[in-house]
Amino acid sequence: MKLKRLVLLSSLILGLTPLSRGQIAGSSHDFSTAGNTLYNTTGELCIVCHAPHHTDANYQPLWNHGTTTSVFATYTGYNFSKTGMGGNGSAAPQPDGPSKMCLSCHDGQTAVNQFGGKYQGTTGVAQYFNHGNTMFSPNGGPSLGGTASTNGSLAGTHPISFRYDQTLAANDGALNDPTTAPSGMGGTIANDFLDQNMKVQCSSCHEVHDPTIAKFLRVSNVGSALCLTCHKK
Numbered sequence: 730m731k732l733k734r735l736v737l738l739s740s741l742i743l744g745l746t747p748l749s750r751g752q753i754a755g756s757s758h759d760f761s762t763a764g765n766t767l768y769n770t771t772g773e774l775c776i777v778c779h780a781p782h783h784t785d786a787n788y789q790p791l792w793n794h795g796t797t798t799s800v801f802a803t804y805t806g807y808n809f810s811k812t813g814m815g816g817n818g819s820a821a822p823q824p825d826g827p828s829k830m831c832l833s834c835h836d837g838q839t840a841v842n843q844f845g846g847k848y849q850g851t852t853g854v855a856q857y858f859n860h861g862n863t864m865f866s867p868n869g870g871p872s873l874g875g876t877a878s879t880n881g882s883l884a885g886t887h888p889i890s891f892r893y894d895q896t897l898a899a900n901d902g903a904l905n906d907p908t909t910a911p912s913g914m915g916g917t918i919a920n921d922f923l924d925q926n927m928k929v930q931c932s933s934c935h936e937v938h939d940p941t942i943a944k945f946l947r948v949s950n951v952g953s954a955l956c957l958t959c960h961k962k
């Protein structure tokens with residue numbers, strides 16, 4: 730008992746208690762507040778993306794949001810500069826896993842308020858994330874609104890949904906070994922940045938729940954630190 734107290738006391742003094750991470754509440758992924766009733770009238774935070782029951786069995790964890798199945802079911806993918814990169818031919822594979830979840834809102838094709846199987850919010854009418862003509866283009870600044878986007882191109886965005894393993898790192902020659910190199914978040918790149926299939930996804934660079942670092946980045950990109958975690962340049 731005494732020892733425990735002593736340990737607790739000294740860890741408080743030395744500041745060894747674990748740092749608390751930022752939270753989704755109040756971030757741009759929080760659709761639970763009074764100002765967001767256009768998207769969500771449940772008053773709940775997680776429900777827009779996750780639910781305990783009746784979720785989409787194709788996507789873990791417990792995915793409750795609609796995913797894109799119509800126009801952008803097939804995206805224009807990124808074209809690698811050399812064949813053999815990304816482990817395949819020259820074209821990046823179609824998005825899967827967590828990237829498909831992000832794109833369900835961010836491609837502007839499935840409505841932000843489409844969850845639990847219907848259009849939610851005060852109007853019950855589709856509310857999209859508009860990108861102008863090209864996704865992630867500086868020309869088409871995103872805004873929230875009533876109409877769907879018309880372009881599903883990922884050709885201008887960092888490649889996603891391909892395996893980043895020891896073999897790829899060795900072949901590339903300028904990538905860190907993901908199974909041993911630190912992520913800057915406490916574990917290895919594979920532990921903290923890659924999905925369960927060792928794939929690079931939107932979630933490799935972004936932590937959807939944590940706005941502590943701007944743009945929900947997992948690691949600060951000051952001095953391109955995020956890029957240099959994986960790339961040896």
Ligand code: HEC
Pocket residue numbers: 753758759774775776777778779789790827830831932935936937938
């Ligand atoms: C805007 C959509 C969104 C909201 C809102 C959201 N999540 Fe998530 N969550 C995701 C996505 C996408 C993933 C998968 C990608 C990943 O793991 O980073 C995920 C993964 C998770 C995971 C598994 C991986 C991990 O990070 O531990 C848990 C647990 C989780 N969410 C819990 C919650 C809880 C609890 C809430 C509400 C307080 C919440 N989420 C709100 C999108 C969301």
Ligand code: HEC
Pocket residue numbers: 808809810811813814815816887888893897900901904918922929933934955956957958959960
């Ligand atoms: C999670 C690890 C990771 C992070 C973080 C990351 N990359 Fe990459 N990147 C990769 C992998 C893996 C490849 C594929 C390389 C290969 O196939 O040999 C790649 C490919 C590339 C390519 C080459 C594409 C081509 O056509 O050849 C460029 C350029 C690039 N990344 C730039 C960046 C920049 C800039 C950042 C920071 C904003 C960044 N990367 C962050 C893992 C990462």
Ligand code: HEC
Pocket residue numbers: 757758777778794827830831832833834835841858872873931932935936937943944945
């Ligand atoms: C339920 C819909 C939804 C899902 C799912 C979702 N987002 Fe978002 N996200 C949004 C909306 C809407 C905004 C912009 C809100 C605004 O403009 O105020 C946003 C904003 C962002 C921003 C910009 C934040 C800023 O500070 O400018 C980033 C980065 C982002 N999301 C990344 C992701 C990633 C990565 C995923 C998947 C891991 C994801 N989002 C999943 C709806 C979603």
Ligand code: HEC
Pocket residue numbers: 828831832835865866886887888889930931932933934935944946950955
């Ligand atoms: C290799 C790392 C990396 C990957 C993979 C990645 N992003 Fe980003 N993303 C960034 C960085 C870094 C920024 C901040 C750019 C800036 O501030 O100029 C950013 C910015 C954003 C923004 C803010 C708006 C904008 O256009 O700048 C959104 C939204 C976003 N990303 C969503 C996504 C989605 C969705 C995916 C998957 C399809 C994804 N990101 C994949 C690194 C990445």
